[in-house]
Amino acid sequence: MLLTNYDDAERFYLQVLSQSEDLELKYKTLVSVVNLYQLKGDFYQAFSYGLQLNDVKYSELPEAVKSSGLMAMALALMDSALYDEAAATLGKADFSEYPDNVRCTALYLQTQIAYRSHIWVRPESQLQDEIRYCYNKQQMLYALLSESALSIYWLSVPQTNKALDVLRNKQSLALSFGYTNLAMIWQATFVNALVQNDELKLASEQAEVLTQLFNKHKETTPLEVATLIYHALVKLNKAAQQPARALDYAEDLFSAYQKTYDKQQSAALAYHAALMQAAQRKQEIDTLSQQANQLQLETALAKAESENQRLYLLVGSVLVLLLAVLVVRSHRVRVKLKERVTYDKLTRVYSRDHFEEVLEAALQQAEKQQQELGFILFDLDHFKSVNDNHGHQTGDWALQQAANAAKECLRKSDAIGRIGGEEFAILLQECNFAQSWALAETVRQAIEALEPEQAGYAFKLTASFGVSSAKNCQYHARKLISDADEALYLAKQAGRNQVMPEEPRELW
Numbered sequence: 001m002l003l004t005n006y007d008d009a010e011r012f013y014l015q016v017l018s019q020s021e022d023l024e025l026k027y028k029t030l031v032s033v034v035n036l037y038q039l040k041g042d043f044y045q046a047f048s049y050g051l052q053l054n055d056v057k058y059s060e061l062p063e064a065v066k067s068s069g070l071m072a073m074a075l076a077l078m079d080s081a082l083y084d085e086a087a088a089t090l091g092k093a094d095f096s097e098y099p100d101n102v103r104c105t106a107l108y109l110q111t112q113i114a115y116r117s118h119i120w121v122r123p124e125s126q127l128q129d130e131i132r133y134c135y136n137k138q139q140m141l142y143a144l145l146s147e148s149a150l151s152i153y154w155l156s157v158p159q160t161n162k163a164l165d166v167l168r169n170k171q172s173l174a175l176s177f178g179y180t181n182l183a184m185i186w187q188a189t190f191v192n193a194l195v196q197n198d199e200l201k202l203a204s205e206q207a208e209v210l211t212q213l214f215n216k217h218k219e220t221t222p223l224e225v226a227t228l229i230y231h232a233l234v235k236l237n238k239a240a241q242q243p244a245r246a247l248d249y250a251e252d253l254f255s256a257y258q259k260t261y262d263k264q265q266s267a268a269l270a271y272h273a274a275l276m277q278a279a280q281r282k283q284e285i286d287t288l289s290q291q292a293n294q295l296q297l298e299t300a301l302a303k304a305e306s307e308n309q310r311l312y313l314l315v316g317s318v319l320v321l322l323l324a325v326l327v328v329r330s331h332r333v334r335v336k337l338k339e340r341v342t343y344d345k346l347t348r349v350y351s352r353d354h355f356e357e358v359l360e361a362a363l364q365q366a367e368k369q370q371q372e373l374g375f376i377l378f379d380l381d382h383f384k385s386v387n388d389n390h391g392h393q394t395g396d397w398a399l400q401q402a403a404n405a406a407k408e409c410l411r412k413s414d415a416i417g418r419i420g421g422e423e424f425a426i427l428l429q430e431c432n433f434a435q436s437w438a439l440a441e442t443v444r445q446a447i448e449a450l451e452p453e454q455a456g457y458a459f460k461l462t463a464s465f466g467v468s469s470a471k472n473c474q475y476h477a478r479k480l481i482s483d484a485d486e487a488l489y490l491a492k493q494a495g496r497n498q499v500m501p502e503e504p505r506e507l508w
């Protein structure tokens with residue numbers, strides 16, 4: 001009987017399961033059933049049969065046999081985004097007992113879990129030993145895919161140099177391996193890493209290689225790989241101050257994202273189906289029939305099992321593509337979340353929480369090195385009347401203008417945060433009181449110089465300032481803030497639009 005579709009395969013495997021008394025044969029058949037249902041996208045059935053693999057009656061089987069069951073379960077769990085469970089399943093195994101191809105597939109699964117969910121089944125150093133082992137055993141594709149996955153993880157952490165070492169050293173191997181998708185994933189990750197490391201010239205050269213490859217294979221490049229590529233090209237052109245090209249690629253990226261998200265589920269299943277059919281066409285299991293005897297079944301299953309190994313490879317390739325999408329997406333989500341926590345949405349200066357963290361760290365550092373550190377609090381004057389007379393939107397606009405004006409007066413090492421409605425704080429590295437006072441005065445003048453009337457608003461914007469210094473406050477954050485706060489109060493009392501305490505002339 002030729003297994004030409006899922007239904008034939010399903011009927012055939014279920015028949016073996018119900019008829020066979022041989023434990024090893026039954027176990028291998030269960031594995032095939034799990035793979036089959038997973039490929040079909042019928043995860044309920046895949047897991048129902050998969051759980052039977054844990055039956056104690058199979059516990060005495062050789063490790064090499066049981067390894068295939070474990071891998072099938074781990075794969076199905078990971079494909080369902082059940083990373084904790086997939087990691088726990090893989091964590092049970094001693095891969096050193098496994099055949100090399102299974103062992104390297106396991107490595108590959110572990111690196112995927114690490115980069116999708118930051119869960120480490122084995123410590124990173126052990127995974128790197130395993131990668132070396134797989135290179136030595138000529139399991140190159142798994143080793144390279146595993147390393148590209150780890151590199152994407154390192155870029156997201158970020159440990160850019162670590163990723164760059166791998167990407168540089170193995171680049172020629174990855175490009176010459178003969179698997180175009182791997183080559184493009186590798187190049188896109190490499191360009192990404194170089195941009196992240198400010199090596200823009202080299203990044204452009206490598207992007208050239210990438211785009212040549214991509215242009216040649218555009219028709220057949222999976223959407224997920226294209227997404228990685230566009231992402232790298234947007235990042236590069238943005239960094240290289242080529243906004244027009246960055247925008248073009250961003251449009252491609254956006255449309256690729258959309259298509260990816262729309263089609264992700266159905267495309268994954270369709271692709272699995274195609275893989276299964278392709279694999280099954282190769283299966284010449286023609287000696288089997290409804291009345292097949294035990295021997296015929298075993299022969300067929302041996303063939304089916306070798307096809308399973310091929311399927312691992314093929315499924316692995318699909319996974320790396322899907323994972324590429326996931327990593328881009330989860331990276332975007334992480335970046336967005338981080339941004340949301342770090343920056344105030346309206347004014348794009350630091351949020352209160354983040355500013356406080358920065359302040360604490362800077363104070364500790366300054367105390368350790370007995371360095372100066374200045375602190376300024378400022379608050380817009382009569383801001384309520386801006387809202388009341390011109391509307392909340394105009395108030396928002398004014399807050400943004402004031403924050404921008406202040407930002408432009410600062411050095412790179414300084415920090416500014418919005419710590420209340422119309423109240424901002426500035427931290428000045430290595431500035432004594434007099435220098436901090438001078439900076440506060442500069443910011444005051446910058447805000448006063450704003451011209452809301454040019455934007456059609458009839459009001460004047462000013463702010464009052466309080467200054468304090470870490471040395472005077474023995475590096476205590478609370479005292480630093482309360483000193484500046486008291487000074488700010490005095491500035492308001494004294495008529496606003498001024499810096500307090502008064503100009504420290506004796507320090508000039």
Ligand SMILES: Nc1nc2c(ncn2[C@@H]2O[C@H](COP(=O)(O)OP(=O)(O)OP(=O)(O)O)[C@@H](O)[C@H]2O)c(=O)[nH]1
Nearest residue numbers: 379380381382383384385387392393395396421422
């Ligand atoms: N538009 C806008 N207004 C805000 C925002 N956050 C706080 N405010 C307003 O800021 C105003 C602060 O008013 P007050 O605390 O009375 O202070 P003030 O009017 O600036 O007076 P002084 O500080 O004494 O000069 C209130 O009207 C708040 O509604 C915001 O995000 N957008």
